[in-house]
Amino acid sequence: MFVKLNMKLSVLAALVVGFVTSAHAWNYTASGQWATFNFGNWTVYADEWGSSSYAELYANNAGNFACAGSWTGGGTKNYASTQSDVDVPISSSYYCNSSFNFSAPNNPWWSFFYDVWTANNQDELMIQEGWFDDGGNHGWGTEISANVTIGGKLIKSVSQANNGANNVLIFTPANQQSSGSEDIMAYFIWASNRGLLHNSTLHHLCFGVEVTYTSGWQQFTVNSFSANWGQNSSGLGNGTYKLIARHSGKAMDANGYGTANGTQIQQWSYTSGANQKWTVTDTGGGNYKIIGVHSGKAIDINNWGTGNGTKVQLWDYSGGSNQTFKFSGTDSGNYRITPNSATGSCLDVNGYSTADGAVVQLWQWTGGNNQQWSFQAP
DSSP states (O other), rough: OOOOOOOOOOOOOEEEEEEEEEOSSSSSEESSTTTTTEETTTTEEEEOOOOOOOOEEEETTTTTEEEOOOOOOOOOOEEEEEEEEEEEESTTEEEEEEEEEEESSSSSOOOEEEEEGGGGGEEEEEEEEEEEESTTTOOEEEEOOEEEEEEEEEEEEEEEEEEESEEHHHHESSSOOEEEEEEEHHHHHHHTTTTTOSOOOOOOOOOEEEEEEEEESSEEEEEEEEOOOOOBBTEEEEEEEEEEEEETTOOOEEEEGOOOOOOOOOEEEOOOOGGGGGGEEETTTEEEEEEEEETTEEEEEGGGGOTTBBBBEOOOOOTTTTTTTEEEOOOTEEEEEEETTTTTTTEEEEEGSSSSTTTTEEEEOOOOOGGGGEEEEE
């Protein structure tokens, strides 16, 4: 599979991009093989190299776009996608996260996926999300691994190939999804740790759809897309903090001033109580433990859970990966708090609630303000 890359200027570390827009009307429309729309550091491409029957390209912004067309015959027709440069080192000291939501018809062949590249286009990582339907065999080349968990997601197959121009790794999940999130950096670190990469810079990120053929005129829509990247824990040192939810302005709080194992973590209006103060300590490798001042106990992901809604609680500190976290800067001094036991997820205020007592839980990263926290002097 090939993608026509038109590289843009590098973006600064810790840039955050998020777009969520209704696709009922389109602000921009174009047709033609190489139709494009530019939105700052992002470009939406038609990238239609496999057909002379050109599609229509629609967009409201770089995170809400669609292609529509009528294609017959074999071979990939296009890769309608949103693309930007990232340019961060492949390292646990850096992050690259993304979320998406797409809609597509329930007939012939297409595949939505991330297409992400290292510098000089030496390595191409294809992270599959959803498809219909060529028997579910989306790997090509040689299978090199199976049933591995990467970024909190079960990957049923990893294949490696060379298309004559660059090294290609294809990640096929155990379960399809039309909406979700990805810890993009986790895939690059997984590959790097196994000596599978030829370059150490995560350079270019794309998300979109390849279509092979359609049943007449059909549309493929990215309803929403966001991505953010940068350096972990930038500017955040050891110390005691209050942790404030960006969406509500309320503090992370141990319910009822509890000190018992299993005490629920929640949000509450800040009162300066010791159950709303947390000692943050670097444990090495960009990881931190978060200890309650009032209890001496750690913020803990219940039973190493990885599912949405898993309880976040107090527990005696043991140093487990469910009690150590990475802090990924988003913007305006806010951070995503990611447990090492569930790297595709984060600490989240249930239901975007602003009420006192709303529980803090584990949830897949979506980029919402209810998943972002500021560390402030208490």
